[in-house]
Amino acid sequence: MSDTAIPLDHESRLQEDDHHSIRLWLRLLTCTNLIEARLRSRLREEFGTTLPRFDFMAQLQRSPEGLTMGQLSQRMMVSGGNVSGIASQLESEGLILRQPVPGNRRTFCVTLTPEGQQRFADMAARHEQWVIELLGDLSDREVKGLMSSLKRVKRGLTLNEVP
Numbered sequence: 001m002s003d004t005a006i007p008l009d010h011e012s013r014l015q016e017d018d019h020h021s022i023r024l025w026l027r028l029l030t031c032t033n034l035i036e037a038r039l040r041s042r043l044r045e046e047f048g049t050t051l052p053r054f055d056f057m058a059q060l061q062r063s064p065e066g067l068t069m070g071q072l073s074q075r076m077m078v079s080g081g082n083v084s085g086i087a088s089q090l091e092s093e094g095l096i097l098r099q100p101v102p103g104n105r106r107t108f109c110v111t112l113t114p115e116g117q118q119r120f121a122d123m124a125a126r127h128e129q130w131v132i133e134l135l136g137d138l139s140d141r142e143v144k145g146l147m148s149s150l151k152r153v154k155r156g157l158t159l160n161e162v163p
Contacts, residue, residue, distance in 0.1 A: 035134055042130050047123050052078070053128065056086045057112060057120040060096065068101065095119055141157040 040051045057069060059075050067075070073083045085109060090096040096117035101107040112120060138146070 002052070016022075019120060035131075038134060039130060041156050042126070043123065046126060049123070051092065052076070052082070053086055054120075054123055057095070057116060059125070060112045061117070061124070064111070064141065066099075066109040068109055069098075070107070072110060089107050090116065125140065 007054075007108050036051070041056055043049050043051060055076055056072065059072055063071075069080060070082055072087075073080045077085065087096060087098060090159065091098055096110055096115055098108040098110050101109050
């Protein structure tokens with residue numbers, strides 16, 4: 001196989017003398033990107049949708065009473081403009097409903113329509129199958145070990161947040 005045929009990833013930047021933390025960071029980043037790419041591809045192929053649209057609908061599924069556009073933007077960690085664009089697409093497809101918040105004409109509450117709820121349920125079931133497929137080779141013991149280690153990493157990161 002020629003060098004040009006080898007796919008490059010974040011780990012290809014590693015040097016033999018790199019600190020183990022750098023090696024771990026790049027391995028995590030590479031795995032995350034590979035999983036995300038597979039999920040994006042499958043959502044596009046099977047449902048004709050994108051990961052941001054899936055994430056938008058997932059947020060609404062978790063909050064059946066609805067969310068404001070600002071809350072969606074905050075939860076998805078994207079700009080208001082990105083959320084507005086996704087909302088416009090989903091609304092035109094009849095998957096969400098945007099209604100003004102009483103007493104605040106500039107704020108809208110967004111909910112899934114019954115069609116949106118069903119569409120998301122179908123996507124979520126397949127998404128779960130895909131994730132199980134992608135990570136299912138790990139034993140329960142391996143998963144528990146990874147979860148425990150990542151919990152410690154997450155706790156350390158949240159305790160040392162920069163304001």
